[in-house]
Amino acid sequence: xxxxxxxxxxxxxxxxxxxxxxxxxxxxxxxxxxxxxxxxxxxxxxxxxxxxxxxxxxxxxxxxxxxxxxxxxxxxxxxxxxxxxxxxxxxxxxxxxxxxxxxxxxxxxxxxxxxxxxxxxxxxxxxxxxxxxxxxxxxxxxxxxxxxxxxxxxxxxxxxxxxxxxxxxxxxxxxxxxxxxxxxxxxxxxxxxxxxxxxxxxxxxxxxxxxxxxxxxxxxxxxxxxxxxxxxxxxxxxxxxxxxxx
Amino acid sequence: xxxxxxxxxxxxxxxxxxxxxxxxxxxxxxxxxxxxxxxxxxxxxxxxxxxxxxxxxxxxxxxxxxxxxxxxxxxxxxxxxxxxxxxxxxxxxxxxxxxxxxxxxxxxxxxxxxxxxxxxxxxxxxxxxxxxxxxxxxxxxxxxxxxxxxxxxxxxxxxxxxxxxxxxxxxxxxxxxxxxxxxxxxxxxxxxxxxxxxxxxxxxxxxxxxxxxxxxxxxxxxxxxxxxxxxxxxxxxxxxxxxxxxxxxxxxxxxxxxxxxxxxxxxxxxxxxxxxx
Ligand SMILES: Nc1ncnc2c1ncn2[C@@H]1O[C@H](COP(=O)(O)OP(=O)(O)OP(=O)(O)O)[C@@H](O)[C@H]1O
Ligand SMILES: Nc1ncnc2c1ncn2[C@@H]1O[C@H](COP(=O)(O)OP(=O)(O)OP(=O)(O)O)[C@@H](O)[C@H]1O
Ligand SMILES: [Mg+2]
Ligand SMILES: [Mg+2]
Numbered sequence: 039x040x041x042x043x044x045x046x047x048x049x050x051x052x053x054x055x056x057x058x059x060x061x062x063x064x065x066x067x068x069x070x071x072x073x074x075x076x077x078x079x080x081x082x083x084x085x086x087x088x089x090x091x092x093x094x095x096x097x098x099x100x101x102x103x104x105x106x107x108x109x110x111x112x113x114x115x116x117x118x119x120x121x122x123x124x125x126x127x128x129x130x131x132x133x134x135x136x137x138x139x140x141x142x143x144x145x146x147x148x149x150x151x152x153x154x155x156x157x158x159x160x161x162x163x164x165x166x167x168x169x170x171x172x173x174x175x176x177x178x179x180x181x182x183x184x185x186x187x188x189x190x191x192x193x194x195x196x197x198x199x200x201x202x203x204x205x206x207x208x209x210x211x212x213x214x215x216x217x218x219x220x221x222x223x224x225x226x227x228x229x230x231x232x233x234x235x236x237x238x239x240x241x242x243x244x245x246x247x248x249x250x251x252x253x254x255x256x257x258x259x260x261x262x263x264x265x266x267x268x269x270x271x272x273x274x275x276x277x278x279x280x281x282x283x284x
Numbered sequence: 285x286x287x288x289x290x291x292x293x294x295x296x297x298x299x300x301x302x303x304x305x306x307x308x309x310x311x312x313x314x315x316x317x318x319x320x321x322x323x324x325x326x327x328x329x330x331x332x333x334x335x336x337x338x339x340x341x342x343x344x345x346x347x348x349x350x351x352x353x354x355x356x357x358x359x360x361x362x363x364x365x366x367x368x369x370x371x372x373x374x375x376x377x378x379x380x381x382x383x384x385x386x387x388x389x390x391x392x393x394x395x396x397x398x399x400x401x402x403x404x405x406x407x408x409x410x411x412x413x414x415x416x417x418x419x420x421x422x423x424x425x426x427x428x429x430x431x432x433x434x435x436x437x438x439x440x441x442x443x444x445x446x447x448x449x450x451x452x453x454x455x456x457x458x459x460x461x462x463x464x465x466x467x468x469x470x471x472x473x474x475x476x477x478x479x480x481x482x483x484x485x486x487x488x489x490x491x492x493x494x495x496x497x498x499x500x501x502x503x504x505x506x507x508x509x510x511x512x513x514x515x516x517x518x519x520x521x522x523x524x525x526x527x528x529x530x531x532x533x534x535x536x537x538x539x540x541x542x543x544x545x546x547x548x549x550x551x552x553x554x555x556x557x558x559x560x561x
Contacts, residue, residue, distance in 0.1 A: 051437070054429070076441025076472050077424075122440045122467070123381075177326040200440065203466050206325040206496040211539035211550035218549070233441075233469040236541040240550065263544045278470040280543055282499040 040102070041066040041195055041227040042087070042117075047096035049079065049086045056082045057251040059096075066101075066194070069221060069228040071238040073275065074248030080231040081122055083248075084197045087229070088119040101194065115145065118188035122199040122231075127184055128172040134158075134183050135168045141190045153190065160223075161186045161216060178209030185216070189224075198230040202237065214241055235279045239263055247272040288458055288490040289315040289337065292351035296332045296514075299344050308332050308347075309514035315458075317488040319481075321501035321522060324511030325536065325553065330494045331380055333511070334460045337492075338377055339367050355457065373403045376451040377460040380494075382443040382467075386435040392419075392446050393431030399450040418449045423475050440467035448476060455487060462494045477504055498525060498536060510536075 040063050047060040057079040064070045072080045085091035087098055089109040098105045100117055121127040128137060138154045147153070158168065161182045172180055181201065188196055201217070202210040218241060220226060232238060238245050239262060247255045247269065255269040267276050296308035308329040313320070322330050336347040339359065352359045354375060362370070371377075379385040387395055396415045400406070406414070419427035422445040435443060444467050451459060459480065465473045481504075483489045495501050501508055502525035510518040510533045518530040526537060535553045 074469060076445075076468050077439045081439060200467065204463070207498060207536050208325050208539045208553040210496075211541075211552045214541070215549050215552070233467075234541075235470075236543050236545060239543055239545040240541040240547075265543075275470055276543070278474055282470070282497075282503050283543060 039066045040064065041068065041100070042229060043097070043099040044083070044087075045097040045099075047083070047086065047094055047098065049082050049091055049094040051082075051091070051093065055251070060248075060251075060253055062246060062253070062256075064227060064229060066227055067221075067225050068244065069230065069242045071242040071245040072229065072231045072248060073233060073235065073238060073245055074254075075250070075271075076233070078248040079251045080248055081199050084119060084199050084229065084231060087117065088197055089113065090119075111145070114141075114193075115191045116193055117195040117197065118191065118193040119197040120184050120188050120199060120201050123204070128180060130172055133169050133171055134163070134175075137183060137187055138190055141187070145191065147191075157186045157189050160189065160220065162212075176209075177205055178212060181205060181209070181213055182216070185213070185220075189220070192224075193226075195227045195229070198228060200231055200233070203232065203234065210237075217241060235262060235276060236283070247275070285316075286356060287314040287316050288355055290351055290353045291337070291349060294333065294336055294347065294349040294352070296329065296336055296341055296345055296347045298346075307345075307514050308336065311511075311514075311516055313509060313516070313519075315490050315492065317484070317490050318507065319484060319491040319493060319505040319522075321505035321508040322492060322494045322511060323496070323498055323501055323508060323525075323536070326496075327513075328511040329514040330511055331462050334377060334462050334492060334494055337458075337460060338371055338375060339364075340377070372399065372451075372456070373454055374456055375458040375460065376454065376456040378444075378447050378451045378462060378464045380462040382435075382447040385447060386443065388435055390434075391431065392433055392435065392438065396431075396446070396450050396453060400453045403454045414453065418453050419446075421479055422446075422449050423472050441469065441472065444468060445472075445476060448480075452479065452483065455483065456489065457487075458490045458492070459483070460492045460494070463496065464493075465500075466496065473500075498540060502526060 042064040044062045049057045086094050092107040139150050142150050163182050202213050244258050246253045249271050255272045257267055267273050292312045294311040297304050297306050335341050341347045393415050397411050416427040424430050502522050505522040508520055508522050508525050509516045512532045518533050538551045
């Protein structure tokens with residue numbers, strides 16, 4: 039079944055049109071990467087899916103159901119977003135417990151304490167962190183909290199906006215291993231924005247390359263690993279990544 | 285020629301409920317007109333080292349050093365007022381968190397203009413031209429539109445490039461860049477680093493480049509310091525980083541995914557030592 043389908047998506051902020059005819063089909067359980075130029079509209083695509091960029095035309099379907107333009111409660115139980123900025127995305131005066139429990143309260147879900155503890159365990163956060171504030175956590179721990187918050191409502195789809203670009207390589211490895219395990223255990227679908235092609239190789243099945251608001255190429259991860267991307271712009275990204283690593 | 289920057293036995297201390305802790309512990313290095321990379325895991329003291337040079341460690345933190353000299357000036361005896369004349373004009377720092385460091389109620393264009401005008405008087409027209417030229421040089425293709433946007437209206441990578449533009453426009457002698465390009469695609473990243481490089485070569489600017497990206501630092505810098513829990517554990521020529529010998533550095537290198545990755549799980553550092561904190 040298709041988890042997420044975008045058809046001819048044109049997204050605007052006021053008079054400025056940001057994306058042009060973005061179309062994608064992502065299967066249930068698939069891990070899909072969106073890479074490409076800074077400012078090309080990657081975060082904007084995720085925001086439109088999450089209901090945070092309401093000015094769009096085209097079609098957004100989630101698990102076969104077309105979504106409207108605003109924030110939609112039923113929808114947020116199925117699909118959750120982890121934001122680009124791990125330092126800014128947690129409320130500085132809320133404890134981990136308050137951050138994680140909030141969505142349960144909004145959706146009137148009981149059994150709060152057990153659910154919080156269960157999710158903390160699944161992202162590898164020790165119970166002792168439960169009543170800490172963000173500034174008392176390391177960058178990697180904060181990112182685990184952000185992922186845990188997205189998992190609270192047991193969604194089917196995670197929209198991940200550069201979940202590891204602010205983290206050191208060792209913490210990045212922990213988060214990538216975690217995401218891989220969660221996907222396997224909970225049959226999650228990922229749509230992940232990243233500019234790190236080796237991260238795509240590790241975690242994703244397919245990728246789309248964006249430039250100037252358009253998708254210029256969709257490829258399988260094997261093609262990336264073999265250096266077989268076709269479009270000149272995708273090849274440029276691939277070649278620079280390869281050059282750094284050697 | 286005397287070095288641009290000399291640091292001996294730098295310490296940064298924070299008081300905690302269980303007594304003082306040193307988050308930078310006896311760091312010493314000198315910097316010429318070169319590109320020095322600093323790598324190390326989260327919390328190892330990289331940003332605090334950078335901030336100490338500008339005397340920007342916030343209370344209750346304290347920074348002390350046996351020697352902290354920039355271009356022959358003893359920074360440790362400078363007053364806050366004297367430091368303000370040095371910051372921006374002679375030493376500037378691209379902070380790790382651009383959205384946090386930009387003023388949310390001023391447009392991008394106004395902020396870059398302000399950075400330029402604190403050190404130079406220029407006619408209005410020329411200011412606008414310089415601001416647009418600077419935005420273009422960090423590969424922002426529609427500078428007129430972007431100059432009118434507020435920080436929350438730009439993308440992650442555009443925010444970083446705005447910060448870099450602001451810090452480069454006064455052409456400092458020393459640039460401290462803390463994760464300056466972590467939100468940029470590799471192509472724009474390479475172009476932005478070339479601009480910084482151009483200033484290093486043309487003006488003899490010194491660069492301290494703090495980054496999590498070991499591959500990038502090793503291909504872009506001249507020399508590298510590896511930090512762990514507040515100390516420099518290894519120093520090497522940049523091109524030799526991948527042959528580093530310290531087990532900590534080896535651990536970091538092993539955890540980097542590769543373009544042709546086949547491992548099902550990435551190795552991580554054993555953090556049990558500080559997980560107890
Ligand atoms: N609230 C807003 N108002 C106006 N323009 C906006 C707003 N948010 C984003 N934009 C514009 O939309 C474009 C795309 O931004 P977006 O954040 O989607 O880029 P991105 O591909 O995620 O880039 P990066 O890799 O740098 O994060 C940019 O030109 C940006 O200035
Ligand atoms: N206000 C504070 N009180 C107590 N400790 C602090 C404070 N600010 C920073 N620290 C500690 O100082 C240490 C060094 O921090 P620093 O920001 O220099 O790390 P870093 O190497 O830049 O890490 P990152 O890669 O995550 O940016 C960290 O362990 C941090 O928790
Ligand atoms: Mg983005
Ligand atoms: Mg830092």
